[in-house]
Amino acid sequence: MAKPLQRPITREEIEAFQRDGVVCLRSFFNENWIEQLREVTERAMAKPSPMHKPIDTIKPTDGGTFFYDTFLSHHMEGFRKAAFTSPAAEIAGTLMGASKVNLLFDQLLVKEPGALSPTVWHHDATYWPVSGNQISTLWLALDPVTYDTGAVEYIKGSHLWGERYLAISFNPEENYTEDLPNVPDIDNNRENYDIVWFELEPGDCTIHHALTLHGAPGNQSSTIRRRAYVTRWTGDDVTYNPRPNLMRIPWDPDIKPGGILDCDLFPVVWRNTLS
Numbered sequence: 001m002a003k004p005l006q007r008p009i010t011r012e013e014i015e016a017f018q019r020d021g022v023v024c025l026r027s028f029f030n031e032n033w034i035e036q037l038r039e040v041t042e043r044a045m046a047k048p049s050p051m052h053k054p055i056d057t058i059k060p061t062d063g064g065t066f067f068y069d070t071f072l073s074h075h076m077e078g079f080r081k082a083a084f085t086s087p088a089a090e091i092a093g094t095l096m097g098a099s100k101v102n103l104l105f106d107q108l109l110v111k112e113p114g115a116l117s118p119t120v121w122h123h124d125a126t127y128w129p130v131s132g133n134q135i136s137t138l139w140l141a142l143d144p145v146t147y148d149t150g151a152v153e154y155i156k157g158s159h160l161w162g163e164r165y166l167a168i169s170f171n172p173e174e175n176y177t178e179d180l181p182n183v184p185d186i187d188n189n190r191e192n193y194d195i196v197w198f199e200l201e202p203g204d205c206t207i208h209h210a211l212t213l214h215g216a217p218g219n220q221s222s223t224i225r226r227r228a229y230v231t232r233w234t235g236d237d238v239t240y241n242p243r244p245n246l247m248r249i250p251w252d253p254d255i256k257p258g259g260i261l262d263c264d265l266f267p268v269v270w271r272n273t274l275s
């Protein structure tokens with residue numbers, strides 16, 4: 001069972017998430033969570049799950065590893081505990097206005113010192129086999145994060161543009177083929193967009209909507225790691241929408257298109273007992 005949040009999420013924070021498609025919440029994860037997650041992260045990096053793919057091969061001249069592994073709560077108990085009993089599910093559910101949330105998957109996104117590959121601008125919705133509006137990501141900092149170490153940048157309000165963009169592969173073995181437009185050239189037109197990023201301390205997190213465009217620079221530090229534990233959440237209106245060539249998932253959940261997600265692969269983790 002998750003403990004009560006250290007303080008209620010405010011109406012302003014919910015409105016910011018709904019309006020901007022991203023909000024930063026500080027210190028909701030205490031030192032115990034950060035220590036436990038750092039410890040389990042080291043073990044996961046030493047012994048990656050079957051879902052891990054080395055993505056350094058995309059840009060082999062980089063000085064450091066960009067480590068990426070998914071569905072970790074099905075691989076290691078420490079991540080399962082974090083997904084099920086940390087504040088993450090309640091935070092995501094409350095911001096989305098959901099009466100229940102499912103864990104779509106969890107993930108490590110570690111940019112080691114010198115991992116210079118940027119995370120290209122993208123939004124998450126077109127990578128995943130789901131439809132609906134209540135889909136979000138909680139990005140939890142396990143290290144101090146600055147722009148130079150790879151803070152994620154978000155385009156405020158982009159979740160409301162009514163656009164879906166073609167997913168761009170992080171993994172050389174995955175190719176996305178949906179008939180969708182490419183993400184616009186944001187880096188050469190940055191002045192046209194309302195871009196925001198957050199300096200974070202360990203225990204701070206951001207929560208973004210699955211249609212919010214985001215990307216991140218590489219980690220230019222030669223000493224500071226950028227470890228993030230990321231959980232992806234879905235709410236009441238989300239249904240299964242398998243399409244060809246999406247992000248790899250560990251097994252077929254045997255849900256009919258249009259069906260609700262509740263199953264071992266996408267477990268219900270939180271219910272709003274007040275609603």
Ligand SMILES: O=C(O)CCC(=O)C(=O)O
Nearest residue numbers: 109119137139152216230
């Ligand atoms: O951590 C990063 O560099 C990218 C984060 C991201 O794409 C995400 O959380 O969806």
